[in-house]
């Protein structure tokens with residue numbers, strides 16, 4: 001009886017894996033991965049540890065990184081775009097004005113700021129107060145509070161105020177990594193408020209999973225952009241994903 005149960009469970013698990021890996025279309029698979037990873041697994045970990053994911057990230061940074069050393073902070077997590085970011089920063093001859101949409105816990109902000117030349121400025125926007133508070137602590141731990149300017153608020157509200165509130169003329173690099181349905185409207189806002197110059201690079205994350213079809217269609221077909229896709233994979237998974245690098249041509 002026990003062995004029959006074991007065989008049935010093993011057979012069921014194998015069948016589920018085959019269905020998941022080879023039968024389900026990739027879009028369904030991507031939704032399942034996001035549902036599992038960003039929702040079910042996180043809720044389970046929240047319950048078990050009595051803490052939220054941002055709180056766990058901050059604790060991991062405080063425990064495993066060295067205060068004042070941004071590289072040690074970045075090493076605490078998995079960052080799939082490490083090499084590409086370094087290449088793009090070199091290609092741009094080290095940008096001095098960078099905007100990030102979607103800070104979360106400040107991980108990519110710390111990564112990018114650690115590649116910036118002295119006197120450069122990185123503005124990052126986050127509308128979730130809990131994430132913004134954790135990001136502030138992560139940024140301070142890395143010793144980058146003078147380079148990274150974290151704004152708590154929604155991109156749609158802040159992009160129009162960038163020039164008057166922060167004295168920004170145009171950005172050299174913009175990293176789009178917030179909610180995917182905002183990529184296109186925020187790009188149009190950046191255009192409308194004159195924040196792009198000839199040569200500004202838009203780097204859009206997760207354009208396949210969860211995906212940003214309207215944004216991709218826009219930057220790939222507009223004569224104002226020269227766009228190129230870089231294959232990658234979704235953070236912490238093997239699911240196919242990618243970044244779109246689009247150079248504004250003016």
Ligand SMILES: C[S@@+](CC[C@H](N)C(=O)[O-])C[C@H]1O[C@@H](n2cnc3c(N)ncnc32)[C@H](O)[C@@H]1O
Nearest residue numbers: 102103104107108126127128154155177178179
């Ligand atoms: C994928 S996470 C960012 C991850 C971060 N860039 C990193 O790699 O470490 C997306 C974040 O964008 C924030 N967000 C989403 N839409 C936003 C908006 N319109 N304005 C500001 N923040 C937004 C979410 O609260 C979330 O924390």
Ligand SMILES: [Mg+2]
Nearest residue numbers: 177205206235
């Ligand atoms: Mg991302």
